[in-house]
Amino acid sequence: MIDIDKLNNDFGIAxxxxxxxxxxxxxxxxxxxxxxxxxxxxxxxxxMAYQPKTEAKPLLFLSDLAIYESGKAIRGGLPICWPWxxxxxxxxDLPAHGFVRDQQWQVVKTQKQDDGxxxxxxxxxxxxxxxxxxxYKFKLxxxxxxxSILTVxxxxxxxxxxxxxxxxxLHSYLAxxxxxxxxxxxxxxxxxxxxxxxxxxxxxxSNVVIDGIIDRIYQDVESDVLL
Numbered sequence: 712m713i714d715i716d717k718l719n720n721d722f723g724i725a726x727x728x729x730x731x732x733x734x735x736x737x738x739x740x741x742x743x744x745x746x747x748x749x750x751x752x753x754x755x756x757x758x759m760a761y762q763p764k765t766e767a768k769p770l771l772f773l774s775d776l777a778i779y780e781s782g783k784a785i786r787g788g789l790p791i792c793w794p795w796x797x798x799x800x801x802x803x804d805l806p807a808h809g810f811v812r813d814q815q816w817q818v819v820k821t822q823k824q825d826d827g828x829x830x831x832x833x834x835x836x837x838x839x840x841x842x843x844x845x846x847y848k849f850k851l852x853x854x855x856x857x858x859s860i861l862t863v864x865x866x867x868x869x870x871x872x873x874x875x876x877x878x879x880x881l882h883s884y885l886a887x888x889x890x891x892x893x894x895x896x897x898x899x900x901x902x903x904x905x906x907x908x909x910x911x912x913x914x915x916x917s918n919v920v921i922d923g924i925i926d927r928i929y930q931d932v933e934s935d936v937l938l
Contacts, residue, residue: 713738713753713815722821727829735779740818745827746859749894755782756816756853758789761861762765770861772886784812787884791853791865794845794877797928808882810844811835812852819852828858836870885938895919897936904928 715738718730723773726764733739733752737889739759750760754891762769773787792808808812819832834852848871863881887893896918904910907928915929 718818722818724823724829725819726822728821730832733779734777736782739778740821742829742831742857743824744829744857744888747857747861749829749855749857749861750790751831751833751855752785753833754815755785755812755817756791756835756861757785757812758855758861759785760788761857763929765859765860772884783814784808789884790882792878792880792882793851793867794849794875794879795845796878796880805844809888810841814840816837816853824858826857826858828856829918831855831857847871847873847874849875875920887938890921893921893938894935895938897934898929898932900931900933904930921932 715717715730715732717892718733720736723729728740728742729745731739731741732920733750737752737754740753742749744752745764748924749758749759749762754875754886758771760769761771768923771788777786778784790812793811795805795809798815799804808836814835816833816835819834820830821832822830824830832852832854832893834850836850837848847869850870852866852868854864854866855905865879867877867879870873901915903913903915905913907924907930919925
């Protein structure tokens with residue numbers, strides 16, 4: 712059982728950050744500073760909501776059908792895919808997108824920055840469950856800064872004697888008003904694998920528009936990608 716009173720005593724920030732009991736009994740971190748509001752789940756280490764004070768609506772989408780149960784991933788916000796993205800190439804029996812998005816994370820630090828923004832640091836380490844799926848010792852830390860922009864830094868520390876290889880993603884669910892009115896820039900001319908066509912390799916020509924189901928892996932992306 713997580714002691715919310717102790718979390719508030721140790722890590723709460725007056726008039727800016729507090730810990731509350733949320734959906735499914737998960738402990739949520741609510742942030743409200745001069746720049747933005749945000750909600751972060753300590754289960755999954757996941758940003759659930761983010762809205763700058765200059766915006767009328769949240770910038771992240773959270774499904775009304777999201778399931779809040781231990782061992783289940785939460786659909787929406789900014790899930791963390793680690794130590795692999797999508798299916799693990801060595802075994803399709805392993806959970807998609809890794810195992811840290813359905814585990815409890817620990818609060819390491821909260822901080823009110825000099826400019827009034829808020830920084831939250833969460834951490835997860837190897838445990839009995841993770842070692843059954845992926846036999847390496849690790850420490851994974853996420854540092855979230857809530858300001859007029861949302862900054863997220865994900866850091867992997869190998870504390871094992873063996874080397875390991877990872878793939879990872881911050882699997883953002885971006886809220887849009889009309890999917891037919893958007894396009895994605897920065898991918899023109901790149902090759903991608905089309906997962907809706909059995910990983911067929913294709914070439915992107917012009918900006919990406921959403922005109923159907925899209926599930927793609929773009930390769931060798933170096934430029935900024937904008938929605």
